[in-house]
Amino acid sequence: KKKTTTSTLSNFWKKRTMDDSPNRDHAPRVFDESSFNFVLDGTNFHTGLLVASATMRGGANEGLPLPLHCTWYNATKESELRKIEGVNGAFYQPSADDIGTKICVHAIPASDAEEYTGMPAFAEVGPLELDLKI
Numbered sequence: 001k002k003k004t005t006t007s008t009l010s011n012f013w014k015k016r017t018m019d020d021s022p023n024r025d026h027a028p029r030v031f032d033e034s035s036f037n038f039v040l041d042g043t044n045f046h047t048g049l050l051v052a053s054a055t056m057r058g059g060a061n062e063g064l065p066l067p068l069h070c071t072w073y074n075a076t077k078e079s080e081l082r083k084i085e086g087v088n089g090a091f092y093q094p095s096a097d098d099i100g101t102k103i104c105v106h107a108i109p110a111s112d113a114e115e116y117t118g119m120p121a122f123a124e125v126g127p128l129e130l131d132l133k134i
Contacts (some may be wrong), residue, residue, distance in 0.1 A: 005006050031111070032118030036066050037055045040105055044097035045131035054121065067071055067110040068121075074103040075124065103124035 037057050042050035054066040072084040072092045081104065084092065094103060106120040 029115045038121035047131040068107040073104040
């Protein structure tokens with residue numbers, strides 16, 4: 001049997017599914033990397049906006065968007081990761097300075113209702129190329 005409880009702490013976590021079997025502790029599902037789908041959208045051109053997004057996987061909140069705390073990096077040809085300072089949201093607009101590098105993002109779900117216990121999501125695009133259309 002499944003039971004649904006209500007939480008008022010977050011718009012994204014209004015319902016949590018709990019296992020009602022006699023062999024379980026009635027504990028909420030674990031909130032880790034298996035709880036959401038992560039996508040980095042964008043192009044390999046320096047003019048394209050990069051967008052990190054996540055949606056809930058499974059349960060009563062399946063498909064709902066999940067806010068993210070993101071850390072963005074440049075990866076050079078020498079495989080050196082350099083943090084892109086001042087950018088911590090889900091969007092990054094590359095510039096001409098990024099041409100020839102890969103752009104990487106580490107993302108952690110932002111939730112006031114539950115503590116995230118998993119690994120950061122990771123994705124990259126590139127190396128970025130000059131957009132000849134501009």
